[in-house]
Amino acid sequence: xxxxxxxxxxAIPLGLKNVDTDIIIPAKWLKTxxxxxxxxxxxxxxxxxxxxxxxxxxxxxxxxxIAGDNFGCGSSREHAAWALGxxxxxxxxxxxxxxxxxxxxxxxxxxxxxxxxxxxxRLLEVAREGVAITVDLESQTVTTPxxxxxTFTIDPFRRECLLGGLDEVGLTMARGEAIGGFExxxxxxxxxxxxxxxxx
Amino acid sequence: MASRPRTLYEKIWDAHVVETRDDxxxxxxxxxxxxxxxxxxQAFEALKVAGRPVRRPELTLAVPDHNLPTxxxxxxxxxxxxxxxxxxxAQLAALEVNAPAYGIRYIPATAKEQGIVHVVGPExxxxxxxxxxxxxxxxxxxxxxxxxxxxxxxxxxxxxxLATQTLxxxxxxxxxxxxxxxxxxxxxxxxxxxxxxxTIGAAGGSGYVIEYRGRVFEAMTLEERLTVCNMSIxxxxxxxxxxxxxxxxxxxKGRPMAPKGAxxxxxxxxxxxxxxxQGAVFAKSVTINAADVxxxxxxxxxxxxxxxxxxxxxxxxDFADESKRVAAQKSLDYMGLVPGTPMTEVxxxxxxxxSCTNSRIEDLRAAAAVLKGRHKxxxxxxAIVVPGSGLVKEQAEEEGLDKxxxxxxxxxxxxxxxxxxxxxxxxxxxxxxxxxTSNRNFVGRQGPGARTHLVSPAMAAAAAVxxxxxxxxxxV
Ligand code: SF4
Numbered sequence: 001x002x003x004x005x006x007x008x009x010x011a012i013p014l015g016l017k018n019v020d021t022d023i024i025i026p027a028k029w030l031k032t033x034x035x036x037x038x039x040x041x042x043x044x045x046x047x048x049x050x051x052x053x054x055x056x057x058x059x060x061x062x063x064x065x066i067a068g069d070n071f072g073c074g075s076s077r078e079h080a081a082w083a084l085g086x087x088x089x090x091x092x093x094x095x096x097x098x099x100x101x102x103x104x105x106x107x108x109x110x111x112x113x114x115x116x117x118x119x120x121x122r123l124l125e126v127a128r129e130g131v132a133i134t135v136d137l138e139s140q141t142v143t144t145p146x147x148x149x150x151t152f153t154i155d156p157f158r159r160e161c162l163l164g165g166l167d168e169v170g171l172t173m174a175r176g177e178a179i180g181g182f183e184x185x186x187x188x189x190x191x192x193x194x195x196x197x198x199x200x
Numbered sequence: 201m202a203s204r205p206r207t208l209y210e211k212i213w214d215a216h217v218v219e220t221r222d223d224x225x226x227x228x229x230x231x232x233x234x235x236x237x238x239x240x241x242q243a244f245e246a247l248k249v250a251g252r253p254v255r256r257p258e259l260t261l262a263v264p265d266h267n268l269p270t271x272x273x274x275x276x277x278x279x280x281x282x283x284x285x286x287x288x289x290a291q292l293a294a295l296e297v298n299a300p301a302y303g304i305r306y307i308p309a310t311a312k313e314q315g316i317v318h319v320v321g322p323e324x325x326x327x328x329x330x331x332x333x334x335x336x337x338x339x340x341x342x343x344x345x346x347x348x349x350x351x352x353x354x355x356x357x358x359x360x361x362l363a364t365q366t367l368x369x370x371x372x373x374x375x376x377x378x379x380x381x382x383x384x385x386x387x388x389x390x391x392x393x394x395x396x397x398x399t400i401g402a403a404g405g406s407g408y409v410i411e412y413r414g415r416v417f418e419a420m421t422l423e424e425r426l427t428v429c430n431m432s433i434x435x436x437x438x439x440x441x442x443x444x445x446x447x448x449x450x451x452x453k454g455r456p457m458a459p460k461g462a463x464x465x466x467x468x469x470x471x472x473x474x475x476x477x478q479g480a481v482f483a484k485s486v487t488i489n490a491a492d493v494x495x496x497x498x499x500x501x502x503x504x505x506x507x508x509x510x511x512x513x514x515x516x517x518d519f520a521d522e523s524k525r526v527a528a529q530k531s532l533d534y535m536g537l538v539p540g541t542p543m544t545e546v547x548x549x550x551x552x553x554x555s556c557t558n559s560r561i562e563d564l565r566a567a568a569a570v571l572k573g574r575h576k577x578x579x580x581x582x583a584i585v586v587p588g589s590g591l592v593k594e595q596a597e598e599e600g601l602d603k604x605x606x607x608x609x610x611x612x613x614x615x616x617x618x619x620x621x622x623x624x625x626x627x628x629x630x631x632x633x634x635x636x637t638s639n640r641n642f643v644g645r646q647g648p649g650a651r652t653h654l655v656s657p658a659m660a661a662a663a664a665v666x667x668x669x670x671x672x673x674x675x676v
Contacts, residue, residue, distance in 0.1 A: 078354035
């Protein structure tokens with residue numbers, strides 16, 4: 001995974017609330033067995049509207065996206081994160097995110113930044129001017145050329161994974177002994193829990 | 201730790217902590233993992249690339265459901281019918297290869313045990329109280345109806361579970377949705393959960409695991425509890441739970457993968473400890489009055505856009521908050537609805553009875569009871585019933601329900617997700633309305649431009665018969 005320390009770039013001022021993962025990537029794009037190329041289907045319905053914000057040349061090459069409350073709600077499809085990544089988005093800023101989406105985002109090197117609504121409103125204003133916004137994960141700040149400076153919090157483990165571009169599966173596999181110990185005590189105390197499909 | 205009163209959620213969580221990191225993230229053991237064809241190919245691919253094995257293949261069950269066509273799966277000679285869409289066919293083929301390659305039990309598309317993951321898990325006794333259950337589908341919360349901590353995960357997490365049988369998680373906060381009193385006659389579990397979501401909002405449970413409490417839930421059948429917990433995610437919650445009791449145990453006893461003999465007794469003894477203790481503290485608590493629940497319908501494009509069937513299409517001006525007004529206007533435009541219109545005057549062209557929310561035998565019985573001796577209205581162009589599994593289908597056919605549906609002008613299909621998400625050929629045409637027993641009324645969910653009204657199975661049947669949204673209580 002590509003490490004993420006600092007992202008400076010234009011931001012798409014989407015602004016909408018409750019942007020669900022069906023909006024980010026509709027179901028017909030889920031019929032792939034690969035993670036690549038989903039950017040083409042990102043926000044498909046929105047982009048069908050003339051003058052939509054996603055294809056606005058003012059925000060061409062954007063690496064940030066700014067949205068309203070509850071971004072990424074709905075279906076658990078990780079394709080939403082893959083699609084955003086394929087579009088070149090590295091940071092999404094919103095007042096809140098769905099739990100599943102923010103987890104998926106981090107696992108794909110995309111930083112979800114939670115800021116209060118008034119900060120998001122201000123960043124939307126700045127983004128609409130087409131000027132660059134800077135997100136620094138080390139200092140946990142979002143800054144603009146107009147001296148705006150907002151700090152955000154992030155789960156320390158997620159921060160570490162993003163900064164280091166770490167592979168969570170590999171990290172957990174290294175804990176195999178602890179997992180084995182847990183399994184052994186369960187097999188002794190509650191063997192039926194460990195039978196799964198073999199019970200049939 | 202034992203002395204502090206704990207919620208049901210905290211008890212299940214505590215029993216699954218392998219270890220806790222300094223930053224508070226916990227490594228949580230996963231007891232049961234359900235895998236389907238759409239969110240798993242990339243996970244298996246990643247395992248293969250990294251040369252990683254599946255840690256505990258017997259704790260994963262694979263079954264295709266999301267994009268399978270619901271038309272006949274075997275031809276006249278008994279040979280499997282190939283899937284016409286090449287991408288869907290490739291996803292199915294990938295699962296057919298991946299599951300056995302990693303030693304995972306696979307239920308083929310043509311088996312009678314096949315069905316929607318969340319119908320199959322409880323039905324096979326694979327899903328059990330007090331377990332942690334995950335699946336790459338957000339309605340995994342469904343299994344919470346058994347008293348399991350069940351939640352949807354993304355594909356990277358599918359890979360994580362396959363390789364390690366664990367997930368790295370932050371603990372959610374416990375939330376209580378308490379329902380006081382009893383539901384009125386003709387009010388279903390679906391009406392109740394829609395009402396709850398309408399009350400607390402699509403983000404009302406965000407960051408929480410909801411426990412549904414009150415005698416309404418105790419009086420429910422297990423299938424009704426699955427319907428309630430299924431939609432927890434539509435309130436933004438990570439999961440939903442109902443404490444297991446004798447209803448749960450009676451449902452599970454004798455299921456193929458449920459514990460047997462002395463292990464069954466030990467399991468039940470353990471399951472009886474799974475309830476929130478007296479004095480356990482919930483971080484958030486909401487009380488709902490059961491008497492306020494009417495047959496519910498949605499008018500907009502978020503599951504929180506709920507109104508009683510006797511109500512009217514709201515106006516954007518009804519909402520205090522500016523962003524809600526904007527959202528309401530967008531919803532109304534998409535749905536083609538005029539504020540002030542009585543909901544019972546909204547015409548319906550399509551009816552879908554199915555999905556993991558409402559495709560079990562009791563759901564089909566409820567719909568058939570309304571349809572018996574009646575026919576769908578002339579303006580209802582397309583009406584389908586998609587049973588949740590082959591076993592549900594078989595049971596329904598034994599009871600003659602298939603005839604009732606067919607006589608009423610419905611199509612009787614093979615099991616799968618179908619028009620719940622419009623990935624297979626079952627789609628609602630652009631601009632047309634669908635009375636649907638599924639769980640999401642999002643823009644384009646049932647097909648591009650499709651307009652979804654979420655309802656209970658009995659209400660879907662009522663819509664089919666009258667050709668409009670209708671109060672089923674006037675038909676029985
Ligand atoms: S029926 Fe719908 S919600 Fe349920 S598992 Fe299938 S796609 Fe997901």
